[in-house]
Amino acid sequence: MEFFLDTANLDELRKGVSWGIVDGVTTNPTLIAKEGKPFEEHIREICEIVDGDISAEVVATDSAGMISQGKELAKIHKNVVVKCPLTRDGIMATSALSKEGIRVNVTLCFSPGQALLAAKAGAYIVSPFVGRLDDIGYTGMELIRSIVQIYKNYGYKTKVLAASLRSPTHVIDSALAGADIGTMPFKVLDMLFNHPLTDKGLDQFLKDWAKVFQETPVAG
Ligand code: E4P
Secondary structure, three states, X not given: OEEXXXXXXXXXXXXXXXXXXXXXXXXOHHHHHHHOOOHHXXXXXXXXXXXXXXXXXXXXXXXXXXXXXXXHHHHHOOOEEEEEEOOHHHHHHHHHHHHOOOOEEEEEEOOHHHHHXXXXXXXXEEEEEHHHHHHOOOOHHHHHHHHHHHHHHHOOOOEEEXXXXXXXXXXXXXXXXXXXXXXXXXXXXXXXXXXHHHHHHHHHHHHHHHHHOOOOOOOX
Protein backbone atom coordinates (compact mmCIF):
# COMPACT_ATOMS: atom_id res chain seq x y z
CA MET A 1 0.00 0.00 0.00
CA GLU A 2 1.33 3.45 -0.85
CA PHE A 3 1.25 6.03 1.95
CA PHE A 4 0.47 9.62 0.93
CA LEU A 5 0.40 12.60 3.27
CA ASP A 6 -2.79 14.65 3.06
CA THR A 7 -1.26 18.01 3.84
CA ALA A 8 0.33 21.04 2.18
CA ASN A 9 2.36 21.86 5.29
CA LEU A 10 6.05 21.74 4.37
CA ASP A 11 7.29 20.95 7.90
CA GLU A 12 4.95 17.97 8.15
CA LEU A 13 6.07 16.77 4.73
CA ARG A 14 9.78 17.08 5.62
CA LYS A 15 9.24 15.13 8.82
CA GLY A 16 7.24 12.36 7.07
CA VAL A 17 9.87 12.07 4.34
CA SER A 18 12.65 11.81 6.96
CA TRP A 19 10.93 8.61 8.20
CA GLY A 20 11.35 7.07 4.73
CA ILE A 21 7.74 5.91 4.37
CA VAL A 22 6.00 8.66 2.37
CA ASP A 23 5.21 7.84 -1.27
CA GLY A 24 3.28 10.93 -2.28
CA VAL A 25 1.11 13.89 -1.30
CA THR A 26 -2.50 14.93 -1.76
CA THR A 27 -3.54 18.55 -1.50
CA ASN A 28 -6.90 20.22 -1.99
CA PRO A 29 -7.91 23.91 -2.15
CA THR A 30 -8.66 23.95 1.61
CA LEU A 31 -5.22 22.55 2.53
CA ILE A 32 -3.43 24.94 0.12
CA ALA A 33 -5.39 27.96 1.38
CA LYS A 34 -4.45 27.08 4.98
CA GLU A 35 -0.75 27.63 4.14
CA GLY A 36 -1.49 31.02 2.51
CA LYS A 37 1.26 30.91 -0.15
CA PRO A 38 1.05 31.28 -3.97
CA PHE A 39 -0.33 28.00 -5.35
CA GLU A 40 2.15 27.08 -8.08
CA GLU A 41 5.19 28.05 -6.02
CA HIS A 42 3.85 26.00 -3.13
CA ILE A 43 3.30 22.90 -5.30
CA ARG A 44 6.84 23.29 -6.68
CA GLU A 45 8.22 23.33 -3.12
CA ILE A 46 6.25 20.20 -2.25
CA CYS A 47 7.69 18.47 -5.34
CA GLU A 48 11.19 19.32 -4.12
CA ILE A 49 10.52 17.69 -0.74
CA VAL A 50 8.62 14.55 -1.79
CA ASP A 51 9.68 12.36 -4.70
CA GLY A 52 6.32 10.84 -5.61
CA ASP A 53 2.87 11.67 -6.95
CA ILE A 54 1.74 15.13 -5.84
CA SER A 55 -1.96 15.88 -6.38
CA ALA A 56 -2.84 19.50 -7.17
CA GLU A 57 -6.49 20.42 -7.66
CA VAL A 58 -8.10 22.60 -10.31
CA VAL A 59 -10.53 25.26 -9.08
CA ALA A 60 -12.36 25.90 -12.37
CA THR A 61 -15.81 24.33 -12.50
CA ASP A 62 -16.28 24.11 -16.28
CA SER A 63 -14.51 21.44 -18.33
CA ALA A 64 -12.62 23.92 -20.55
CA GLY A 65 -11.31 25.77 -17.49
CA MET A 66 -10.33 22.53 -15.78
CA ILE A 67 -8.50 21.32 -18.88
CA SER A 68 -6.59 24.57 -19.19
CA GLN A 69 -5.73 24.71 -15.45
CA GLY A 70 -4.85 21.00 -15.51
CA LYS A 71 -2.38 21.52 -18.36
CA GLU A 72 -0.72 24.40 -16.47
CA LEU A 73 -0.51 22.37 -13.24
CA ALA A 74 1.01 19.39 -15.07
CA LYS A 75 3.79 21.68 -16.38
CA ILE A 76 4.96 22.51 -12.83
CA HIS A 77 6.68 19.15 -12.31
CA LYS A 78 6.62 15.66 -13.81
CA ASN A 79 5.21 14.26 -10.53
CA VAL A 80 2.13 16.50 -10.48
CA VAL A 81 -1.16 14.62 -10.73
CA VAL A 82 -4.07 16.91 -11.67
CA LYS A 83 -7.05 16.64 -9.36
CA CYS A 84 -10.54 17.11 -10.86
CA PRO A 85 -13.84 16.87 -8.99
CA LEU A 86 -16.33 14.12 -9.77
CA THR A 87 -18.80 16.29 -11.66
CA ARG A 88 -19.93 16.00 -15.26
CA ASP A 89 -17.43 18.68 -16.24
CA GLY A 90 -14.75 17.04 -14.09
CA ILE A 91 -15.24 13.70 -15.85
CA MET A 92 -15.12 15.44 -19.26
CA ALA A 93 -11.87 17.13 -18.24
CA THR A 94 -10.48 13.84 -16.87
CA SER A 95 -11.18 12.11 -20.15
CA ALA A 96 -9.58 14.91 -22.20
CA LEU A 97 -6.51 15.29 -19.97
CA SER A 98 -5.99 11.51 -19.71
CA LYS A 99 -6.07 11.20 -23.51
CA GLU A 100 -3.20 13.72 -23.61
CA GLY A 101 -1.18 11.62 -21.15
CA ILE A 102 -1.82 13.88 -18.15
CA ARG A 103 -2.49 11.87 -15.00
CA VAL A 104 -5.72 12.75 -13.20
CA ASN A 105 -6.90 12.07 -9.65
CA VAL A 106 -10.71 12.23 -9.61
CA THR A 107 -11.69 13.56 -6.21
CA LEU A 108 -14.88 13.88 -4.15
CA CYS A 109 -16.00 10.33 -4.98
CA PHE A 110 -18.82 9.13 -2.73
CA SER A 111 -20.38 6.19 -4.61
CA PRO A 112 -19.32 3.10 -6.57
CA GLY A 113 -21.15 4.44 -9.63
CA GLN A 114 -19.08 7.61 -9.52
CA ALA A 115 -15.92 5.49 -9.25
CA LEU A 116 -16.96 3.60 -12.39
CA LEU A 117 -17.27 6.92 -14.23
CA ALA A 118 -13.75 7.92 -13.12
CA ALA A 119 -12.30 4.62 -14.35
CA LYS A 120 -14.13 4.86 -17.67
CA ALA A 121 -12.75 8.38 -18.16
CA GLY A 122 -9.22 6.96 -17.80
CA ALA A 123 -8.41 8.43 -14.37
CA TYR A 124 -5.03 7.50 -12.94
CA ILE A 125 -6.45 7.70 -9.40
CA VAL A 126 -9.93 7.84 -7.86
CA SER A 127 -10.33 9.32 -4.37
CA PRO A 128 -13.26 7.93 -2.36
CA PHE A 129 -13.73 9.91 0.88
CA VAL A 130 -14.18 7.57 3.84
CA GLY A 131 -14.42 10.00 6.78
CA ARG A 132 -16.91 12.34 5.16
CA LEU A 133 -19.27 9.39 4.53
CA ASP A 134 -18.88 8.29 8.15
CA ASP A 135 -19.72 11.88 9.14
CA ILE A 136 -23.19 11.59 7.59
CA GLY A 137 -23.96 8.17 9.03
CA TYR A 138 -22.74 5.84 6.26
CA THR A 139 -19.93 3.27 6.55
CA GLY A 140 -17.27 4.92 4.39
CA MET A 141 -15.14 1.79 4.27
CA GLU A 142 -17.89 -0.09 2.37
CA LEU A 143 -17.22 2.27 -0.52
CA ILE A 144 -13.55 1.31 -0.64
CA ARG A 145 -14.46 -2.41 -0.61
CA SER A 146 -17.00 -1.96 -3.42
CA ILE A 147 -14.68 0.04 -5.66
CA VAL A 148 -11.76 -2.38 -5.20
CA GLN A 149 -14.08 -5.28 -6.16
CA ILE A 150 -15.60 -3.50 -9.16
CA TYR A 151 -12.21 -2.45 -10.55
CA LYS A 152 -10.95 -6.02 -10.06
CA ASN A 153 -13.98 -7.45 -11.92
CA TYR A 154 -13.14 -5.43 -15.02
CA GLY A 155 -9.37 -5.01 -14.73
CA TYR A 156 -9.55 -1.21 -14.48
CA LYS A 157 -6.08 0.23 -13.92
CA THR A 158 -7.31 3.31 -11.99
CA LYS A 159 -5.71 3.30 -8.53
CA VAL A 160 -8.03 3.40 -5.52
CA LEU A 161 -6.86 6.09 -3.10
CA ALA A 162 -8.62 5.91 0.26
CA ALA A 163 -9.07 9.56 1.24
CA SER A 164 -10.51 11.42 4.19
CA LEU A 165 -8.87 8.92 6.55
CA ARG A 166 -9.18 10.13 10.12
CA SER A 167 -7.61 7.35 12.22
CA PRO A 168 -5.11 4.47 12.16
CA THR A 169 -8.12 2.10 12.01
CA HIS A 170 -9.22 3.77 8.78
CA VAL A 171 -5.74 3.14 7.33
CA ILE A 172 -5.72 -0.52 8.42
CA ASP A 173 -9.24 -1.18 7.12
CA SER A 174 -8.36 0.47 3.79
CA ALA A 175 -5.34 -1.82 3.53
CA LEU A 176 -7.52 -4.86 4.33
CA ALA A 177 -9.97 -3.72 1.65
CA GLY A 178 -7.15 -3.59 -0.89
CA ALA A 179 -6.87 0.17 -1.50
CA ASP A 180 -3.77 0.94 -3.58
CA ILE A 181 -3.06 4.15 -1.67
CA GLY A 182 -4.07 5.65 1.67
CA THR A 183 -3.76 9.38 2.14
CA MET A 184 -3.72 10.61 5.72
CA PRO A 185 -3.07 13.71 7.79
CA PHE A 186 0.39 13.81 9.40
CA LYS A 187 -1.24 13.19 12.81
CA VAL A 188 -2.65 9.84 11.63
CA LEU A 189 0.69 8.72 10.13
CA ASP A 190 2.36 9.58 13.43
CA MET A 191 -0.27 7.63 15.41
CA LEU A 192 0.41 4.48 13.37
CA PHE A 193 3.75 4.13 15.18
CA ASN A 194 2.24 3.96 18.65
CA HIS A 195 1.84 0.81 20.71
CA PRO A 196 2.27 0.65 24.50
CA LEU A 197 3.87 -2.81 24.28
CA THR A 198 6.56 -1.45 21.94
CA ASP A 199 7.47 1.25 24.49
CA LYS A 200 7.30 -1.18 27.41
CA GLY A 201 9.33 -3.84 25.57
CA LEU A 202 12.07 -1.42 24.53
CA ASP A 203 12.30 -0.01 28.03
CA GLN A 204 12.77 -3.54 29.45
CA PHE A 205 15.36 -4.52 26.80
CA LEU A 206 17.46 -1.44 27.58
CA LYS A 207 17.21 -1.95 31.35
CA ASP A 208 18.27 -5.63 31.06
CA TRP A 209 21.16 -4.66 28.81
CA ALA A 210 22.37 -1.96 31.17
CA LYS A 211 22.42 -4.44 34.10
CA VAL A 212 25.24 -6.38 32.40
CA PHE A 213 26.93 -4.12 29.86
CA GLN A 214 28.19 -0.60 30.27
CA GLU A 215 28.63 0.11 26.54
CA THR A 216 26.72 -0.38 23.29
CA PRO A 217 27.73 -3.56 21.34
CA VAL A 218 29.08 -1.62 18.35
CA ALA A 219 31.28 1.42 18.80
CA GLY A 220 29.70 4.37 17.05
C1 E4P B 1 -7.72 13.99 -0.20
O1 E4P B 1 -7.43 14.01 -1.35
C2 E4P B 1 -8.85 14.73 0.37
O2 E4P B 1 -8.83 16.05 -0.04
C3 E4P B 1 -8.86 14.62 1.86
O3 E4P B 1 -8.51 13.30 2.25
C4 E4P B 1 -10.11 15.10 2.52
O4 E4P B 1 -10.07 14.81 3.89
P1 E4P B 1 -11.09 15.47 4.94
O5 E4P B 1 -12.43 14.90 4.69
O6 E4P B 1 -10.55 15.05 6.28
O7 E4P B 1 -11.03 16.95 4.71
